Amino acid sequence: MRDADTRVGFAELFFDLVFVFAITQVSHLLLHHYSLAGALETALIFLAIWWVWIYTTWVLNRLDPERIEVRGLLFALMAAGLFLSMSIPQAFGERGLTFALAFIAMQLGRSLFMFVVSKGNALLRGTYLRIAIWFCASAVFWIAGALADPHHGRLQLWAIALAIEYAGPLTGLYVPGLGRDTTTNWTVKGGHIAERCGLFVIICLGETLLVSGATFSGMEWTTPGTVAFLSSLAGAIGLWWVYFHVGFRRGAHQIEHSDDPGRLARLAFTYAHIPIVAGIVLTAVGAERSIAHPADPANLAEAASVLGGVAMFLAGNGWFKRISGRNFPLSHLVGLGLCVALMLVLPWMNLLALNIASTTILVLVAIWEQCSVGRHLDVH
Template sequence: MTHPTAPAGLLRRMTSRSPYEQHRAATPLELFFDLCFVVAVAQAGVRLVHAFAEGHFGSGVLGYVLVFFAIWWAWVNFTWFASAYDNDDVFYRLAVLVQIAGVLVLAAGVPRAFDDANWAVCIAGYVVMRLAMTCQWLRVARHNSGAERATALKYAVGLALVQVGWFTVLFVPEGTRLYLFVVLAAAELSVPLVAERGFHTAWHPHHVAERYGLFTIIVLGETVTAATVAVQEGLDEHEALGELLSIAGGGLLIVFAAWWIYFAAPAQERLTSMKRAVQWGYGHLFILGSAAAIGAGIEVAVEQVTGQAHISPVAATGTVTVPTALFLFTGWFLQARHVKRDVAEKALMPVTVLAVLACTFLGTWGVLAAGLVMSVTVAFGVALSARPDSDALRKPRAA
């Protein structure tokens, strides 16, 4: 089935698209969907900055992880569903609109969740998104038969049951909510694993890899925006101009190197089985979450230099270097390590992770140092891949 250029009437049959389509690319609706989701990511980043600036590292990280998981998981479910069943009819577009509305409601509730532990608005927005996804799976069940219909029904029932669980979070004692969050998050992650037994949906490897790559770029772009705003606000502090410029320069180097490193290995060549796809897709929670946290960390570093953050220079720098190291390690673990040939290539990224973490202890100038370390890593990686037998890099080894 080829992707329609425009919706044909109100409804089209929601049958699976071929995973072998040529030139399959992200649609304008998918790109719009991503941009709306980044609004929620930005809100989570803003609250993380406030928490770190006040030295509330534990509660800040916890709140950020809970909010980001909801945003990321709703995005993941739509992405894989759309790769298999995007028929682009009017009902499909309206269902996507409902999901966008849901994430905007979730974003509006982020400040209450962080500041007052009031999760009502966030949960309401999340449930709206998931119910729209449930309706999409019911359409798949209606228009298909056999094992494919059974898989769609398992998705729909699983999603509906978990949403009931999220609704009950609002009525349990506050002290038990975290435990229920963990249980429900595990249940969310298990729905695809259970539903796909016996029948695998026809997602498109190149399309999925492109969608993840594009969302990673958008999140990194949001990081640049956040860092720019932070530096603009701090430029009135002329005495700290040198430190501010070092943070801005180091942050730009980090983000650009992160982009370069992420796209150095072709992700679609790893997506050859459901097991690999699950590992790669789920692992992006850490890649995307850390990418967004880098921007928050740069803002914290700027606020520390200008006297607005009540933490030490080392702690402020750590809010940049730790998520940067997590981004690098996860990207290496999920993708890059599978295309490395010898000791030099295999050791490059782990050594970089340790070097970036070590930059934390340089204090105010640690962000710039981390950016320079990553720039050197990119240079070494380019040199190593340019060797005569570099074609081997394009042949991932078996897991």
């Protein structure tokens, strides 16, 4: 098991490279299927990717990545994760079974590993026995969905599978005959889990830069395209600032000093981070479309990624900061209000103007928060 050292190990960083690839695949899936159906499919795939990553983070919070058997687990998960990632473009096509089997292998295999290595710790064994049972229940729907018609039933069955997995921690992993688990049994090292989630946010921000740079480098460098690229870069910096300057440090401090870090980690880092990372990925898609087609009209479909990503990110950050602070930040509420206000003037905007406006919102929120609480933040 892990000792008092909460630093992220090199084996964990190596493991995260698979998810750099996975997030790239997710954003490209939406880019190449930019429709309501494509958005629903991408959302499901994203939620699955996040879930397999965050569960691995919880496990690594307890295990020492310097131990040979733990490295073996990580490398096995990496192999399955590569198959999971490679199958994403055709997850709702001919590679649905590959995606489902890779996902099940990661979730169940990791849980069974923990059950075995926690011999002598009855509470921990009970937790991972419950987790494995919940994963067995969801596996039925993952496989059924993979065998169903890709266009008639797969999305619905996989949505049921995800609903089962996401409901598990909220019910205390209740299993008839075994009862419920309690968050006080979920001992976590707050600094480690906070740093792991921060690194995942960095992965998603890296995707924003990667998509923007790749798009701009492959097109003619016109003035509108250049302005859109620079605006997207400023937007990525704004995303980083809003998350890391206040929320991350305060959240990390609170979980390290909480009487029930398991409950806080479940809420603040397992669930509240979903809209944060999803908003960043959606923003990356909006940046690509704005850079590639800056003169195109800013209709509702385009605003869904450009403004929708910013709004989702701000809502998630507000929730996260509300958990670690006293209030939902006023700056984030105003930012959300400005996103709604921009929807009213979409008919008079093009994608370049919308891109600049969304970046301006992020910059305003960052400056507001810096002026109101940033300089006075003391978590040491």
